[in-house]
Amino acid sequence: MLSEQPYPVGxxxxxxxxxxPEVAKVRGEATVPEPQARYGAVLRAATPEDLTRWEDLHRQGEDLKWLLRARARERQLPVKLVAVEFTLDESLVTVSYSAEDRIELSSLIGELRKHTRARVNFAAIGPREQAQMIGTLGACGRENCSSTHLQDFAPVSIRMARDQQLPLNPEKLSGPCGRLLCCLQFEHTQYVDLLKDLPRKNAKVCHEGSGACGKVTKLHPLSGTVDVHTDQGMLLGIPASELKRLPDAPAPKPKRDQPEA
Known part of the structure; x- marks a missing residue:
């Protein structure tokens, strides 16, 4: 799917x-292997005519966006119109919007028909897509991933943050869109592999060298060490390879004269 002809960055x-078809800017080497690329194939270098047409279509889309916003307010439609975008061949115009509930927007099609013959497509988008289209800065100080290289949004779960031993602070784990950071998924598989060699949290372990025993309180997957709170009240950082894991104590059997909970 990706063009074999190299194009310089920019x-x-x-x-x-x-x-x-759309006009885009080369930002770097492709990160998605050719068989997995769903879209983004480079068709050709943009000509001056392509750039002029793309700029005209962008201005037209911006004008239509503000027009539709005004018409939506007049009709008291509970909708946020995010963008109006044309394809380069002007065969399709996509109106991206967000709304809390399902909403009928067919009344706005007539407004578009007055200004374009392109086929009209209304696309409901979520917070991540809005951040992708508008463009924001992430906590790292760089452009958010969705606006730079992400083609699709993979599911992100709080389990990914737990596996990476991150503090479960919603403000630190959320991106500008208000959803969990997309970058949590980037290294998750590596952390899962590293955690396989570590004892679980709260496991009982003993240090083979000193003989100190205690409970695992924190894991450090990247360094391969764990924090152990010993039976003597000390907190030790010990390589997982030097620990012997003790079997868990069996759960007490319920008394016969008391029913099980």
Missing amino acids: TRVVVQGKRG
Whole structure:
């Protein structure tokens, strides 16, 4: 799917977008292998005519966005119109919007028909897609991943933060969109592999060298060590390879004269 011809970083090219041909800028080498690329194939280098047409279509889309916003307010439609975008061949115009409930927007199609003959597509988007289209800065100080290289949004769960031993602070784990950070998924598989060699938290262990025993209180997957709170009240950082794991104590059997909970 990706063009074999190399284009320098910063070059404007015509690519096969999600809905049709678009103008894009080369930002670096492709990170998605060719068989896995769903879209983004470079069709050719953008010509001056392509760039002029793309700029005109962008201005037209911006004008239509503000027009539709005004018409939506007049009709008291509970909707947020995020963007109006044309394909380079002007065969399709996509109106991206967000709304809390299902909403009928067919009344706005007539407004679009007055200004374009392109086929109209209304696309409901979520917070992540809004951040992708608008563009924001992440906690790292760089552009958010969704606006730079992500083609699709993979599911992100709080379990990924737990596996990476991150503090479960919603403010630190959420991106500008208010959802869990997309970057939590990038290294998750590596952390899962590292955790396989570590005892679980709260496990009873003994240090083979000193003989000190205690309970695991914290894991450090990258260094391969764990914090152990010993029976003598000390907190030790010990390599997992030097620990012997003790079997868990069996759960007490319920008394016969008392029913099980």
